[in-house]
Amino acid sequence: MTTLAVEDLEVRYxxxxxxxxxxxxxxxxxxxxxxxxxGAGKSTLANTVSGFLPYSGRISYRDEDIAGLSTQDLVRxxxxxxxxxxxxxxxxxxxxxxxxxxxGSSDARAGLDAVYGLFxxxxxxxDQPARTMSGGEQQMLAIGRALMGDPELLVLDEPTLGLAxxxxxxxxxxxxxxxxxxxxxxxxxxxxxxxLRHADRVYLLxxxxxxxxxxxxxxxxxEYVREVYLGT
Amino acid sequence: xxxxxxxxxxSVIISxxxxxxxxxxxxxxxxxxxxxxxxxxxxxxxxxxxYYASGGIVEAGVGGAVLAAIVVPxxxxxxxxxxxxxxxxDQPVMVMILTLVVAIAVEQVFLVAEGTQPKSIPSxxxxxxxxGGSKFQTNLLVVFALSWVIIAGLFYTINxxxxxxxxxxxxxxxxxxxxxxxxxxxVNLYTWVVAGGLAGVAGLFLGSFQTANFAMGRGPLMxxxxxxxxxGIGSVKGSLVxxxxxxxxxxxTGAINTRLTGLVPLLLLILVLxxxxxxxxxxxxxx
Numbered sequence: 001m002t003t004l005a006v007e008d009l010e011v012r013y014x015x016x017x018x019x020x021x022x023x024x025x026x027x028x029x030x031x032x033x034x035x036x037x038x039g040a041g042k043s044t045l046a047n048t049v050s051g052f053l054p055y056s057g058r059i060s061y062r063d064e065d066i067a068g069l070s071t072q073d074l075v076r077x078x079x080x081x082x083x084x085x086x087x088x089x090x091x092x093x094x095x096x097x098x099x100x101x102x103x104g105s106s107d108a109r110a111g112l113d114a115v116y117g118l119f120x121x122x123x124x125x126x127d128q129p130a131r132t133m134s135g136g137e138q139q140m141l142a143i144g145r146a147l148m149g150d151p152e153l154l155v156l157d158e159p160t161l162g163l164a165x166x167x168x169x170x171x172x173x174x175x176x177x178x179x180x181x182x183x184x185x186x187x188x189x190x191x192x193x194x195x196l197r198h199a200d201r202v203y204l205l206x207x208x209x210x211x212x213x214x215x216x217x218x219x220x221x222x223e224y225v226r227e228v229y230l231g232t
Numbered sequence: 233x234x235x236x237x238x239x240x241x242x243s244v245i246i247s248x249x250x251x252x253x254x255x256x257x258x259x260x261x262x263x264x265x266x267x268x269x270x271x272x273x274x275x276x277x278x279x280x281x282x283y284y285a286s287g288g289i290v291e292a293g294v295g296g297a298v299l300a301a302i303v304v305p306x307x308x309x310x311x312x313x314x315x316x317x318x319x320x321x322d323q324p325v326m327v328m329i330l331t332l333v334v335a336i337a338v339e340q341v342f343l344v345a346e347g348t349q350p351k352s353i354p355s356x357x358x359x360x361x362x363x364g365g366s367k368f369q370t371n372l373l374v375v376f377a378l379s380w381v382i383i384a385g386l387f388y389t390i391n392x393x394x395x396x397x398x399x400x401x402x403x404x405x406x407x408x409x410x411x412x413x414x415x416x417x418x419v420n421l422y423t424w425v426v427a428g429g430l431a432g433v434a435g436l437f438l439g440s441f442q443t444a445n446f447a448m449g450r451g452p453l454m455x456x457x458x459x460x461x462x463x464g465i466g467s468v469k470g471s472l473v474x475x476x477x478x479x480x481x482x483x484x485t486g487a488i489n490t491r492l493t494g495l496v497p498l499l500l501l502i503l504v505l506x507x508x509x510x511x512x513x514x515x516x517x518x519x
Contacts, residue, residue, distance in 0.1 A: 050411075052407075052410075070410075071410045071411070071413075072410060072413045072414070072415050075410075075411070075412065075413035076413055080411070081411055082411075083407070083411065085407075086408075087405045087407045087408030087411055088405075088408060089400070089401045089404045089405065089408055090404055090405075091400075091404055092397070092400060092401065092404070096397060099397070100397055100398070100401050100412050100414075101412050102412075103394065103398060103412045103413050103414055104413055145411075145412065146411075148412075149412060149413065
């Protein structure tokens with residue numbers, strides 16, 4: 001079963017084509033990474049899948065065409081997007097941010113316990129306004145808030161951007177546990193080493209087009225990828 | 233001789249009333265980013281709805297007047313949002329033009345229907361009360377108490393209910409709100425309805441100790457600008473504090489020379505813009 005299927009995807013900003021002929025799939029329980037340099041179109045892909053951008057081509061989520069569905073419709077169906085800019089509610093507390101992640105569902109308590117279990121740091125800071133936290137803590141909060149929506153598919157855009165190595169480990173551990181819980185993940189990530197470590201399959205995106213795809217070992221052995229992205 | 237106690241009581245009362253007006257104004261701006269120039273006209277509508285319900289057309293008593301002053305402006309406000317603003321809310325200039333046109337249209341309707349003669353609205357409660365050696369109309373004290381009940385209820389609702397938090401969340405980031413499934417159009421509609429009801433009841437209160445006339449909403453609209461800038465654009469708490477600053481300044485200068493009352497809020501507005509442009513509790517301009 002595929003959770004997400006993208007075919008012939010094209011996205012334009014005016015005259016500029018940001019994505020062209022993009023095709024990819026994310027299976028149930030699968031973690032799929034999209035890697036590539038800055039400006040390759042990773043965030044555009046994430047924003048399109050979560051219903052923020054108009055597109056041509058076909059995107060289906062759990063065998064349903066998402067054309068005509070709003071971001072909110074998709075959230076209710078379990079497609080949750082954790083953006084690169086995080087878009088946290090800066091003046092609300094950590095706990096309010098998390099509780100709003102379960103907006104529309106009657107019980108947030110179980111979700112809160114699960115997220116606090118995943119990122120204990122958030123529980124220590126539950127009453128602190130989100131904007132006063134460090135970048136790493138904000139990233140944990142953004143992921144935590146996304147998990148509160150009980151995702152079937154989690155779209156994670158640049159979760160490691162600007163984070164210290166120590167914090168990176170916390171995010172890594174969190175990601176593994178999310179995968180173990182059976183959540184499908186589309187990971188858009190500039191940090192190729194990080195992506196290859198976690199993903200089941202990887203797509204390399206350059207200038208809006210998929211240049212390579214396969215399992216991490218295949219890409220790790222690819223001469224071009226090694227030279228340009230891994231520096232070995 | 234200026235009586236300090238009277239001034240203090242008057243300041244406290246009129247400020248509470250201004251807070252009702254300014255909180256609605258700042259909610260719409262903070263959540264939707266929309267500058268609603270028809271907010272003053274909504275006050276006028278509330279006052280006339282109360283006038284019509286209390287003998288102008290039907291005799292529904294004070295209770296009926298209060299109900300009319302809340303429901304009619306709330307529905308009107310909802311209609312303005314759904315009918316005109318929703319599809320152009322990303323174009324600030326269009327929004328300002330349209331809401332200004334709505335404001336003028338409302339004024340003209342009442343001017344044509346009722347003329348320039350002020351209409352009296354019944355007091356919520358007749359009689360006087362002695363307080364600190366001075367006598368005050370009971371009506372004013374009722375206005376004060378009800379204003380605070382409404383303000384407190386609003387604060388509680390915004391800070392403690394899921395819908396209230398969704399309103400706060402949308403005011404901070406529309407995209408973030410969408411990411412958790414909050415429908416921003418619905419949240420905007422809520423704020424317009426709440427702001428309309430608040431402005432309407434403020435119109436009734438104002439009319440109950442002054443009178444109602446077609447242009448009565450202009451002054452409070454101008455004051456709302458000053459209040460909201462002083463308090464910090466988008467901050468509900470700030471507009472409450474700002475209302476007290478402006479209300480007090482107005483009453484005090486009015487005691488010295490009534491001609492100054494219109495000027496002082498504008499001077500305060502300019503002062504705040506120069507010294508602390510983000511306002512006392514501002515966040516929009518602070519970031």
